[in-house]
Amino acid sequence: MSAQEINFDGLVGPSHHHAGLATGNVASMRNRGSAANPRKAALQGLEKMLALHRRGIPQGVLPPLARPNLRLLRALGFHGSDAAVIAKAGKLEPQLLSAAYSASSMWTANAATVSPATDCADAKVHFTPANLSAKLHRSVEHPDTARLLRQIFSDATHFVVHDAIPGVAALGDEGAANHTRFARRHGEAGVHFFVYGDEAFASKQSAARRFAPRQYAEASRAVARLHQLDPARTVYARQSLAAIDAGVFHNDVIAVGHLDTLLYHQAAFDDEAKVIRTLSGACDAAGFSLNCIRVADDQLSLQDAVATYLFNSQLLCSPDGRKLMVVPAECQDHAACRRYLETLTASGGPIAEVLSFDLRESMRNGGGPACLRLRVVLDAPQAAAITSRVFLDEALYGTLADWVTRHYRDRLLPEDLRDPQLLDEIRGALHELEGILALPGFYSVD
Template identity: 50%
Template sequence: MNASEANFDGIVGPTHNYGGLSEGNLASTRNEGQASSPRQAALEGFAKMKSLADRGLIQGVMPPQERPFLPQLRAMGFTGSDSEVLQSAAREAPRFLKLVSSSSHMWAANAAMVSPSADTADGRVHFTPANLLTTPHRGIEGPQTQRALSRIFADESRFAVHDTLPMQPMFADEGAANHVRLCEAHGDAGVELLVWGREGLGAYEGRFPARQTLESCEAIVRRHGLSARRTVLAQQARQAIEAGAFHNDVVCVGTRQALFYHEQAFEQTARVQDAVRDAADGLFDPVFVEVPASAVSLNDAITSYLFNSQLLEIPGEDRLVLLAPEETRENAATRAYCEALIASNGPIGAVEFADVRQSMRNGGGPACLRLRVVLTDAEHAAVLPSCLMSDELYARLCQWAETHYRDRLDPADLADPQLMTEAHTALDALTGILGLGGDFYAFQRV
């Protein structure tokens, strides 16, 4: 069956800031407290989306979440008008205010685990929104992510949007940032590779938290009706986590037959390779592109975000294209490796670079910004069309961001009630642009 891999990118929110909230994310910690530019961040994201749509890829958008999220502050005991709640939190618990003001939802790779209809028992595309419970600022995202997915993929005969997994440490789930699908062609049955960092029932001690549990991956397999024979559960290398690879997509990316990863991405790499080969038997021959630590150190891989790139099948291109952040080109080791990569006869024939610096400063590269969804032609036709990138939508989104977003946001601005008003006005306008309905956000339902 004919199918394509679509990318649904998260739209940066109007409160995009550098809060330093993500333990284990070195860029997030390093840039804490710096001034941000929500407008520039949004425009960078739109430019990346438009460039891929112009090259024939299916490109969609995921709406930002409501921030600051006052229902969370009210649940913490803050009372009064919206402005009073905001200012009380700023005065009494400024860290809580940062938690509910984060624009981390922009990284749609963490929005959900997605399994295409070719792999699932009931022949539908399955989504499980990530609970993201390891970090408090992200643990509030799940219900609104589910609401967004249910609006964009509303046809229940073709799409199944589940609840998040239980909000318990055993089922910590960070979404598609720990998932790779390999296949001969996107419409064929494939192999789903789910990567975990710790066992939920066991003790884990480390410099940084291991965010994905084995139990959450096992639950996704059951929920989505995946074939045990065609599924691989692989352990992320503790060494990678300790070095700052907080998600597997910081050290690994794959599509079609190709798995592109760092030598130190997995525990027992040879076993992972064997498991993928066994799962792919009779379907396709997997191609492993392993980057040796002697060529690119783990530190260089993480700081440059070489692997947090989009590995794309571009119409008209004979080989895959790696869309990497500009930081990959600026790092001498990764630049040299990319030059050698495209000169080889491997599956990756070109490396291109995207400027997403506002996202990178908070620890998210091109791959973080997108959720991959494999769609058949019929499923593509069933997606909410107003959320699919076009010349018209691109122009409207750019004008919307220019109108409603601040060019500069300092940490102290999060306490400004006017920023909250601006955010509500922006999101209210966006629901009209994207056709999401006038009850999409909590503030619209009051």
């Protein structure tokens, strides 16, 4: 049965701020403490979604999780009214307050790993929320992420939403940011590619010299088993230590794939030749050839790749089959990166068109176009089973843009999180969002 890929983008939440919580994410660390603009961040994301929708590329919306996470603060010993909890945390543990207010669920590439029904033994679409155990502010997301996915993808005839795997360091799982599915076309069986930073129980472990890995092989293999994937069409690869140390905290910062195409930097994988040979062989066995586009260091250095987020782009196909690449504006601002993009789109090149978007508010916190979206392949009956208003169209865009403009602040500093009025503002906004997206009761759970 024919199917299509829907990019579910994260709607940036009203508490978006720059707290530098993500060690190993160079941009996040560099912008710690600077002023953020939540309104601009959300509108920038919506504008990208609308532009792709107008090109005939289906877009979905995943709303922000409720913030602040008062359950976290109460579990850490802060008591009293909600306002008192915030005041005490802000005075005694401001970094914990930032973690509780984090809007990091906007990066839905980390929300879950998704496998389409064609690849799962029970012929259902499978979701496993990422435990995100490497970072405190993200490790508390998965219970609400699971609840959200179960509310949107509620029809058990078509969907299975698992719980996250146990959230311990040895089973660190960062979701779709370390997973790519290749196929000849959507709706046909594909090959699943999982990339990890380390093996917790390997006989000889190695650690990154500067930054610790976040994804573990044991977690990737667990997700593949939960999704009932065919082992013959599942490939695992290890990130290079050099990439992790350079700030490649997820594979989608150094490689991006779509259907039969993989664009990757030469420093992406440990034992590059073996990885590409194994992955290409699995694709050949599945009935299609993998088009590998290798970016050499002399074309774009590893450091420049991280700085521009070239590989955190989206590879997409327009309805007429042309390959498109969605890049952050930083790529066009960087001379070497711009020159490389010109080679991709030159006559006979593998990419028909490069689309550039201003996503600087997200980029300053370390997330580009690919971080903002979760790819979900659905056929017509599966899509029809979704009753929430999460598929973007012109009307929904207009409603959400108006909602953001009315409710979001245009300047937010970490110290502003202590303002009790911010809590009231966010709660009022999210209560309204429930109605807009037809997600009744989602924000009622504290």
